[in-house]
Amino acid sequence: MLKKITAVFLRDLKVNTREMISIYILVVPVLFAIFINLLTPGINDTTVRLAMIDGDNPAQVEYLENFANVSLFKNAADVEERVGRRDNFIGILPEGDGYYIFKQGNEPEYLIDFTKLLKTLFETGASLGDSAAEIVEFGRETPPLKKMLVNISILFSSVLGGMMITLNVVEEKADNTISAMNVSPISRTGFILGKSLMGVTMPIYGSLAILLITGYGGVNVAQMLLLILSAAILSMMIGFIEGLNNDDMMTAAGSFKLVFMPLAGAIAAAEALSEKWQWVAWWVPYYWAYKGNDSVLSQSSTWGQILLYTGIILGMCGLVYLILAPRIRAGLEKG
Amino acid sequence: MIKVKNLYHSYSRDERYAVKDVSFEIEKGEIFGFLGPSGAGKSTTQGILSGLLRLQKGEVTVAGYNVKKISNKMFNQIGMSFEQSNVYNKLTARENLAFYRKLFDVETRDPDELLELVGLADKAKVKAGEFSKGMKHRLTFARSMINNPSIWFLDEPTTGLDPAIAATIKDIIWDQKKREVTTFLTTHNMFIADELCNRVAFIVDGEVRLIDSPRSLKLQYGSRFVDIEYIGGNGLVKESLSTVDDKDRARIKHIIDNNEIQTMHTKEATLEEIFIKVTGRGLI
Numbered sequence A: 001m002l003k004k005i006t007a008v009f010l011r012d013l014k015v016n017t018r019e020m021i022s023i024y025i026l027v028v029p030v031l032f033a034i035f036i037n038l039l040t041p042g043i044n045d046t047t048v049r050l051a052m053i054d055g056d057n058p059a060q061v062e063y064l065e066n067f068a069n070v071s072l073f074k075n076a077a078d079v080e081e082r083v084g085r086r087d088n089f090i091g092i093l094p095e096g097d098g099y100y101i102f103k104q105g106n107e108p109e110y111l112i113d114f115t116k117l118l119k120t121l122f123e124t125g126a127s128l129g130d131s132a133a134e135i136v137e138f139g140r141e142t143p144p145l146k147k148m149l150v151n152i153s154i155l156f157s158s159v160l161g162g163m164m165i166t167l168n169v170v171e172e173k174a175d176n177t178i179s180a181m182n183v184s185p186i187s188r189t190g191f192i193l194g195k196s197l198m199g200v201t202m203p204i205y206g207s208l209a210i211l212l213i214t215g216y217g218g219v220n221v222a223q224m225l226l227l228i229l230s231a232a233i234l235s236m237m238i239g240f241i242e243g244l245n246n247d248d249m250m251t252a253a254g255s256f257k258l259v260f261m262p263l264a265g266a267i268a269a270a271e272a273l274s275e276k277w278q279w280v281a282w283w284v285p286y287y288w289a290y291k292g293n294d295s296v297l298s299q300s301s302t303w304g305q306i307l308l309y310t311g312i313i314l315g316m317c318g319l320v321y322l323i324l325a326p327r328i329r330a331g332l333e334k335g
Numbered sequence B: 001m002i003k004v005k006n007l008y009h010s011y012s013r014d015e016r017y018a019v020k021d022v023s024f025e026i027e028k029g030e031i032f033g034f035l036g037p038s039g040a041g042k043s044t045t046q047g048i049l050s051g052l053l054r055l056q057k058g059e060v061t062v063a064g065y066n067v068k069k070i071s072n073k074m075f076n077q078i079g080m081s082f083e084q085s086n087v088y089n090k091l092t093a094r095e096n097l098a099f100y101r102k103l104f105d106v107e108t109r110d111p112d113e114l115l116e117l118v119g120l121a122d123k124a125k126v127k128a129g130e131f132s133k134g135m136k137h138r139l140t141f142a143r144s145m146i147n148n149p150s151i152w153f154l155d156e157p158t159t160g161l162d163p164a165i166a167a168t169i170k171d172i173i174w175d176q177k178k179r180e181v182t183t184f185l186t187t188h189n190m191f192i193a194d195e196l197c198n199r200v201a202f203i204v205d206g207e208v209r210l211i212d213s214p215r216s217l218k219l220q221y222g223s224r225f226v227d228i229e230y231i232g233g234n235g236l237v238k239e240s241l242s243t244v245d246d247k248d249r250a251r252i253k254h255i256i257d258n259n260e261i262q263t264m265h266t267k268e269a270t271l272e273e274i275f276i277k278v279t280g281r282g283l284i
C-alpha cells in the first residue's frame, strides 16, 4: 500500500518539476522569503550594530558590548560616515556632558528604541544582573511587519499544495488515466492518499524554506507544522474538487479565489479588527492558523494554545470533509 | 475463467439498454471474440467485466471474483488494453510503464522488454505526448501485459494501426494464447476475429445473436454461397447469396430467369458475410 502511494506521489512530483507552471509554484515560497528579506533588510540579526569613538568612555563601550555589536572609529566624523551608509548602524556620540544617538533615518524604529534603552540602562547604572533579562527579551522581540509577512507567506504556501493537487488531477483527467488506475490493484483510497501527499509536503517544504531563509529557524517548528498541516487539509480537499470540476488549469486556478478570499479576510481581521470584533473571523480555519503562527513566531506560544487552535482547525476541516469527501470519491468513480 | 449471466446495462438507468440479456462463458486459455458494429455494446460489456463500469443487473464472475463487489487484488490478474489510449503524456514511454508496474503486487515485466515487443524500443525516452495515435495505442497495449495477466481484455487492439503493426499485435496475442492467457477481445475487424478467436459472439444493438467457433460457422455456412455477376438495369451488378436460405434461393432463381449472367461461382463465406447473414447488419 505504502509503495503504491509513494509511487503516485513521486510520479506527480516528477511531472511537476517538468512543467513551467508547477515549477513556478514550487519556487514561490523561496521567492516570498527572499522578497521579505529584501523588504526588511537587517532585521534578521536582532543585535544592534553601534558605531562609537575609540578611547572615549571605555566603560560605556564595555557595557554596551554585552548587548550590541560595537565598532570603534577614530573620530566623530568617521562615526557619522559609517552611520551614513545604507545598512543599519547607529552612532552614539558625546555631546557636552552626555551622549546623543546619531542615526541616518532609514533604521527601523525598534533598533533606535533598543539603542535608547541600552544607553539609558548604562546611564542609570543598571547592573547586568538586573537588566539582562529585560534587554534580551526586548532584543528578541521581532518586528511586526516581518513577522506578519512571514506568517502570511507560510499560510499562502500551505494553499499552494492544494493548487498542485488541482494541477495533477486535471492532468489525470486530460490524459484519461484514471480509468487505468481503476483497473490496477491500487485502491481508490490509496490513489487519493498518493495524490494528497503533495498537499502535505508542499506546506512542510514551504514553511521550512520561509522560516530558514527569513531567519526564523529558531522558532518551535513542530507547533508551526501542526497548525499549517491541519489548515492545509482544507486546501487539499478544495484542490481535489477543483481538479475534478475543471478541465483546464487556468479556470481551476481562478476558482482558488474561494480559498484566498477567506484567507486574506482572516488575516485582515486578525490584524486590523479590535479585540471586540475578532469573532467575525472565528469561522475561518486560517484565522486560527494565523493567530497560532503569530504566537509561534513571537516565541510566546504554549502547547496548550497550539493544540486548542489545531483542534478548532481540524474540527472545521472535518465538517468540510463530510461534505466534500463523497464528492471527491464519486469524481474518481467508475461510470 | 469468465462467467456472464443475463447481463444488462443502461447508461441512462432506464429501459434503454446498451447491453441486453447477455450471457456467455469463457474457458481458461480461450480467445473469445466479441464482434459487432460500432455502438453494439462491446466496450460496455468489457467495461463491466473489467470492473470499470458498475454492474447493474446480471451475474458476472471473473477469475473467481464476483464483479459485484470487486477486490483490488483481482486486478493483479487482469490486463486491460483500452480502445482510447490513455497514457501520461508528460511521461516518457518507459516512465509510463515503470510507474504502472509499481501499482501491482505480483511479478511484473521489464518495461524495455515490452517496448521492444511492440516496436517502441527506440522511443523509450520520448514523452508519450509526442507520440502518434498508433504509438500511444501500442504503449497502452504494452502496458496491459505488464503484470503477466491471466485474463486479458483487449478493446479494438488493432483498430487504426497500419497493417504491419496490426500483424505484430496479432502475433503477440497468439503468443499470449500459448501461455494459456484467457482473452476477451472486442473488434469489428472480422479477419482478426477469424484468425485469432476460438469462439466469437455476434453482438448487435446490445444483444448477442450467436456464439460459435469461426470454424463451425464456416462449416454451417460453408461453400453454400454464390457470387453472381449479371447485367441489371443499370449495368453490371454483383451479389453474394446463400444457397440454403429460402429468400436467397428465390432471389438467385429470379436473377437467373430475368438477367444475363456474366459469372457465377460458389465460395466459402467470410465471417463478415456470415455476420451479415445472421444479424442482417453490416459491421461498420
Ligand SMILES: Nc1ncnc2c1ncn2[C@@H]1O[C@H](COP(=O)(O)OP(=O)(O)O)[C@@H](O)[C@H]1O
Pocket: A335, B011, B012, B018, B036, B037, B038, B039, B040, B041, B042, B043, B044, B045
Ligand atoms: N459513457 C456513456 N454514456 C452514455 N452512453 C454510452 C456511453 N458509452 C457508450 N454509450 C452508448 O452505449 C452503446 C454501446 O456503446 P459501446 O459499448 O461503446 O459500443 P461498441 O464498443 O460496441 O462500439 C452506444 O449506443 C453508445 O452510444
Ligand SMILES: [Mg+2]
Pocket: B039, B042, B043, B044, B083, B155
Ligand atoms: Mg468500443
